[in-house]
Amino acid sequence: MKKAESLKLSRRVFIASASSLLVGSRLSAMFPFSANLSQVPQELREELTPEELKLIEKSIMAEDLMNYFGKGYSCAESLLMVSLRFLGKSEDLVWAAAGFGGGLYHKDLCGFLTAGIMGIGFSASMLKKERKEAKEYSSRLVKQYWKWWISQAPLHCSEIRKKGTSSKVCRRLGQLSAAKIEELIKAAIA
Numbered sequence: 001m002k003k004a005e006s007l008k009l010s011r012r013v014f015i016a017s018a019s020s021l022l023v024g025s026r027l028s029a030m031f032p033f034s035a036n037l038s039q040v041p042q043e044l045r046e047e048l049t050p051e052e053l054k055l056i057e058k059s060i061m062a063e064d065l066m067n068y069f070g071k072g073y074s075c076a077e078s079l080l081m082v083s084l085r086f087l088g089k090s091e092d093l094v095w096a097a098a099g100f101g102g103g104l105y106h107k108d109l110c111g112f113l114t115a116g117i118m119g120i121g122f123s124a125s126m127l128k129k130e131r132k133e134a135k136e137y138s139s140r141l142v143k144q145y146w147k148w149w150i151s152q153a154p155l156h157c158s159e160i161r162k163k164g165t166s167s168k169v170c171r172r173l174g175q176l177s178a179a180k181i182e183e184l185i186k187a188a189i190a
Contacts, residue, residue: 044153044160046168052176059179061086069174070167074101076111076118082178083119086185087126103157110157112170112177113149117142123185141184148180 048056056062061082068078076097084093096118101111124138153160153173161169 044165044169044173046166046172048172048175052172055179056175059175059182061178061182062175065174065178066171069171074098074111075170075174076100076115079112079115079174079178079181080118083115083122083181083185086182087119087122087189089122093122107158108156110153110155110160110173112174113146113155116145116149116177116181119181120145120184120188123188126189137188141188145180145184149177152176 064082064085065078068081069075070078073081073094074097077094077100080097081091081094084091097111097115099105100109100114103109103111104114120138120141123141124134127134127137129137149155160173161167
């Protein structure tokens with residue numbers, strides 16, 4: 001029999017790999033992807049339903065989003081901008097989302113998803129709670145937003161706006177995201 005070859009890893013590669021596995025397992029515990037992905041609608045609509053339109057019309061952030069989205073601001077920048085404006089924060093903070101548009105410019109995680117989480121983070125700074133308690137509260141809001149998101153759309157831009165799909169899909173999803181983030185922020189800072 002031929003002697004089995006052993007895999008040789010440097011200490012640095014081993015530690016990096018082990019760390020990645022630990023982080024990945026922690027994330028999968030926080031966000032049970034596979035269990036919830038079956039909730040994602042097969043076909044994303046371009047137009048708002050009458051119920052969604054009523055929701056959008058009541059949302060300051062959803063209406064404000066249309067002043068930014070597609071007008072020099074990416075999906076992430078537009079949602080973060082309206083979150084900052086709603087919270088009364090400096091609009092210069094929008095630069096935090098500069099690299100998140102277009103799914104991290106790789107058609108990966110949608111900018112409306114990542115910027116929504118950033119908006120929740122900025123709202124946590126306004127809570128009248130100790131830091132640890134504010135972070136825990138923020139974590140609960142992020143989990144609510146994540147759960148809502150996967151009931152609306154896939155995680156990745158490449159699955160949301162497939163080749164040949166109109167940007168109306170993104171506009172609709174952006175407005176719904178803005179309304180949801182506004183709802184979560186209002187609950188947090190009330």
